[in-house]
Amino acid sequence: MAIKARREEPPTPSPQLVEMAWDPITRIVGSLGIYTKLDFQQRKVVECHSTSSIFRGYSIFMQGKDPRDSHFITSRICGICGDNHATCSVYTQNMAYGVRPPALGEWILNLGEAAEYMFDHNIFQENLVAVDYCEQMVRETNPGVLEMAEKTEAPNADVHGYRTIADIMRACNPFAGALYLEGLQMSRLTREKFCLMEGRHVHPSTLYPGGVGTAGTIQVFTDYLVRLMKYVEWMKKMVPLHDDLFNFFYQALPGYEKVGQRRVLLGCWGSFQDPNVCDYDYRTMDDWGRAMFVTPGIVVDGKLVTTSLIDINLGLRILLGSSYYEDWENERTFVDRDPLGNPIDKHHPWNQTTIPKPQKRDFQGNYSWVMSPRWYDGRDYLALDTGGGPLARLWVTALAGLVDLGGYTKATGQSVKIRLPKTATKPEVEFEWKIPQWSNTIERNRARTYFQAYAAAAALHFIDKALEEIRAGHTKTWNEFTVPKEAIGCGFHEAVRGVLSHHMVIENGKIANYHPYPPTPWNASVRDIYGTPGPYEDAVQGTSIFEENGPDNFKGIDILRTVRSFDPCLPCGVHMYLGEGKELKVVHSPTFGRP
């Protein structure tokens, strides 16, 4: 495959174009820069480049390590969803070693990951995203909208207690708003739940290939359940509240659905294994993939094109085009066929060789450390996004219609129903997430709140199943394994903000090649060799500007809402390597006045 970029000449800049950049984007993790050209007369973003200025290099220093360390090492990729990496690595190792955890071990792992979704989505939604929609922000960017919010009654006021939309916005104000503070309290509860299952947050201490070290007792699940029921009660308030808030923006700003809208190109790699079906054998991966409690799949233009994990795996391509790396076309091929005999492409993660090539940033050439992961459907290299995670998970699960968690959640073919049981002060409630008309900023944010409820409902099911095992006396949580001299493995999971895959090759009992592909390399990917922009770029490019400020005091709120709707997490975007251990001098440079 050639790596030379094929690009058209850039259009002649229009006189009214203004260049604006946000670097770094705040209220996210890591160093993401968004560089735009804005047309203030047309109120549109004309061009967008997303760039990351950190290189890490996990794929390089994983080589030669003991494979049994891989989940402890890859967990450190991220300080917020490290457990997702540990889990995905454990899945990968389970396949490579041919080991299956006892059912109780799998339910404990599922409960830990459910707690992680509940935690991470909660803190991002209430303490980071909500700030973009709070009273202070709306007053500064769209005072007319705030005026309207003051006069608009919240349709679900009887459920959440806020009479007007402006009251909701005030409750979202950072550090002072009631919802902001309640969100922090709920995040604490969810972290406690996580620690009960996986020992420590965010780098688990009781997670291993073959199972978990957590002692499964009635008490540990009861401790989890007590905290879960408080969260369930919180969800009964927050889902309708977010519906009111997000629907109001469609109402107040006609055309707002265009903000952050892109073609529906969504990928989900599935989450929550079913121990009754999953045997971690590559050859049966389609069967146990479809049995996952969040269905894996790919949605293109609203149609579900596959739910096969094998198809998903075979279609993975890591392209270059605008990234600071050299191509590995002439490097070693580690895996030429999968265990079913299917050919494996040179640009598949199993065969990737990372060759960093630091250079000056050039938006007409190379401009980021993020590569360009794509999914090849046999014709096109699709720049899939994750919709921040929940949008793709719910969309795929809804269309596939496979999930039915004993009444707690049910996929209907066009929606996902979530039933939350009676809690301390609220009756049973059923929510229904319906497939939206658009893949845009508002729907990415709306899906997050529904998926928080989904994760809570799924956890209720997992507790039932774990207690069944305990009552039957099946207390074993871990099975023995040996590390083969030669093996390959792959793991598919959902990190909080979307697709996560790990690919490993073992030679002589050590790691010969290891490539984690988290969600942000997909979402923050850059223009590939075919000139196809990555999802952030695509979603921001062409987006309409609704902010009332002019160029002099422009905050770029619509752009920032769009980028944040993907829940960016740049430490995952590129994977730190300092070569021979060069000492770096740290210089602090305050960036006052950054939005």
Next chain:
Amino acid sequence: MADKTKIRSSRRPEPVHQPGTRKGEEMLDAAGKEARRYHTEKTGAGRQSGKSTPRDVSGIVTKGPIDPRSPYLPPS
């Protein structure tokens, strides 16, 4: 501040694995399986199940469960 900063040598020893820590499977081979735990049938997708006795849970010698209707309830 900068003039007080000591720049350490960039030449550091390479990290070395400390020998002497046994692998889990070596310990299992040497010490044998933990007492009062035993394998039962495989469940689900060929997943090995296992049970443990009240002795394993409590650390004390017991004659049996505290209530026959709850045979696996830990005695303490």
